[in-house]
Amino acid sequence: xxxxxxxxxxxxxxxxxxxxxxxxxxxxxxxxxxxxxxxxxxxxxxxxxxxxxxxxxxxxxxxxxxxxxxxxxxxxxxxxxxxxxxxxxxxxxxxxxxxxxxxxxxxxxxxxxxxxxxxxxxxxxxxxxxxxxxxxxxxxxxxxxxxxxxxxxxxxxxxxxxxxxxxxxxxxxxxxxxxxxxxxxxx
Numbered sequence: 427x428x429x430x431x432x433x434x435x436x437x438x439x440x441x442x443x444x445x446x447x448x449x450x451x452x453x454x455x456x457x458x459x460x461x462x463x464x465x466x467x468x469x470x471x472x473x474x475x476x477x478x479x480x481x482x483x484x485x486x487x488x489x490x491x492x493x494x495x496x497x498x499x500x501x502x503x504x505x506x507x508x509x510x511x512x513x514x515x516x517x518x519x520x521x522x523x524x525x526x527x528x529x530x531x532x533x534x535x536x537x538x539x540x541x542x543x544x545x546x547x548x549x550x551x552x553x554x555x556x557x558x559x560x561x562x563x564x565x566x567x568x569x570x571x572x573x574x575x576x577x578x579x580x581x582x583x584x585x586x587x588x589x590x591x592x593x594x595x596x597x598x599x600x601x602x603x604x605x606x607x608x609x610x611x612x613x
């Protein structure tokens with residue numbers, strides 16, 4: 427962990443390659459656990475505000491709240507990807523901010539980055555051999571209902587089978603008791 431922390435603190439956003447950040451990066455959740463890494467990201471947000479000359483930018487307290495919100499909402503991104511998005515914001519890749527840079531603009535930029543087709547394509551290429559789907563296949567309510575019906579039917583058969591086994595065992599025990607007591611003809 428200490429080596430990872432040192433490496434992350436020494437990362438220069440100008441040297442980050444999108445594919446490396448996405449595929450070989452470190453989960454951003456480490457920033458929630460480590461004060462120095464959290465402070466590093468906090469400084470990066472403040473740097474964005476200064477770099478884009480946002481006179482209607484975030485106060486220090488708002489920047490802190492914004493970082494906490496981004497860490498909560500985009501927990502699945504990598505630490506390096508956070509730095510990459512901040513760099514892209516400074517470079518104007520998400521458009522002009524017209525001296526306004528609030529939490530909503532940060533969220534919009536992160537959403538745009540997350541939905542980027544190149545990012546999705548890299549993810550799919552990297553996970554093709556693992557047969558992992560990038561998105562939930564059950565996207566519509568109809569699909570979810572059909573899935574639930576198939577699941578319920580499969581389990582109903584298993585439950586029904588257990589109930590039938592239980593009834594068969596009860597019948598067997600009733601016949602066995604009758605035989606042991608000499609009442610076999612009564613059965």
